[in-house]
Amino acid sequence: MTRKPEVPFPGSIEELGTAGDAGALAHYSDPAYYTKTYGGRRHDVDYYVRLARRSKGPVLEYGVGNGRVALGIASAGVEVFGVDLSRTMLDDLGKKLAESPPKLRQRVHLTHGDMREVRLERRFPLVIAPFNALLHLYEREDFEALFARVREHLAADGRFVFDFSVPQPDDLCRDPDRWFGAPRIRHPTMDGIVRYDERFDYDQFRQLLLVTTRFSPERGKPWTIPLTHRQIFPREMEALLHYNGFTEIEFTADFSDVPADRHTDSAVVSCRPA
Ligand SMILES: C[S@@+](CC[C@H](N)C(=O)[O-])C[C@H]1O[C@@H](n2cnc3c(N)ncnc32)[C@H](O)[C@@H]1O
Numbered sequence: 001m002t003r004k005p006e007v008p009f010p011g012s013i014e015e016l017g018t019a020g021d022a023g024a025l026a027h028y029s030d031p032a033y034y035t036k037t038y039g040g041r042r043h044d045v046d047y048y049v050r051l052a053r054r055s056k057g058p059v060l061e062y063g064v065g066n067g068r069v070a071l072g073i074a075s076a077g078v079e080v081f082g083v084d085l086s087r088t089m090l091d092d093l094g095k096k097l098a099e100s101p102p103k104l105r106q107r108v109h110l111t112h113g114d115m116r117e118v119r120l121e122r123r124f125p126l127v128i129a130p131f132n133a134l135l136h137l138y139e140r141e142d143f144e145a146l147f148a149r150v151r152e153h154l155a156a157d158g159r160f161v162f163d164f165s166v167p168q169p170d171d172l173c174r175d176p177d178r179w180f181g182a183p184r185i186r187h188p189t190m191d192g193i194v195r196y197d198e199r200f201d202y203d204q205f206r207q208l209l210l211v212t213t214r215f216s217p218e219r220g221k222p223w224t225i226p227l228t229h230r231q232i233f234p235r236e237m238e239a240l241l242h243y244n245g246f247t248e249i250e251f252t253a254d255f256s257d258v259p260a261d262r263h264t265d266s267a268v269v270s271c272r273p274a
Pocket of ligand 1: 019020024025064068069083086113116133207
């Protein structure tokens with residue numbers, strides 16, 4: 001199988017950090033690998049499905065990917081509109097939908113495009129951006145553009161809910177020349193067993209964390225995939241939302257209803273237009 005990158009893969013953090021670049025998309029160039037890695041993650045799906053049911057829909061999901069969350073929402077009987085910049089992920093979701101019962105298929109509507117730009121010309125009671133989708137925005141202007149789109153798409157009493165990984169000091173101070181080993185895996189698209197390890201490089205001025213994953217097959221050449229996540233500190237996120245027209249900004253911990261605190265890994269944010 002040949003991997004077809006949607007964008008070329010530069011290796012260094014200096015070349016990354018623009019919304020829609022390789023650091024934002026390369027990680028999603030192999031949907032089968034994405035599914036193998038994250039398909040078992042259920043707690044966030046269950047959480048968003050509960051919110052979707054309560055809202056009665058339709059739901060707008062930014063960064064819908066290959067449908068890990070959207071398919072859960074549609075299976076619960078709620079209509080979902082998904083936006084994503086990765087054609088590869090959307091095509092994979094399209095294939096899954098083609099094999100799904102027509103009723104479920106009809107509840108899912110997909111748009112290829114940048115979440116900072118897409119306009120669907122309708123309003124939703126619930127807009128979501130699960131699993132760190134917002135960390136693929138790097139500059140203040142990117143957040144301003146997305147938040148303007150969210151406000152345009154939200155009903156007056158609607159809610160915007162998303163989650164993001166709280167920056168972890170340990171990840172930000174690792175030696176960028178050191179590779180951290182991870183278990184060997186049976187790769188779903190490359191033949192056979194593949195060893196992989198990861199390197200963490202943090203740019204503390206731009207608040208960008210580049211995680212480079214290196215895959216080393218037993219036979220053949222190794223390859224690397226970059227993933228750049230903007231590190232957004234909780235108080236910075238609160239300020240961005242406040243100054244971009246959101247109110248009732250609540251942070252809860254790890255898909256529970258408990259308020260977020262110093263032990264929280266994934267902060268779940270819920271807010272509404274001011
Ligand atoms: C971590 S995945 C989440 C996918 C899915 N929601 C899930 O939970 O499995 C983040 C998604 O955001 C998409 N993405 C990144 N930058 C984007 C942008 N500027 N506009 C729209 N989608 C973007 C990626 O293509 C990817 O599918």
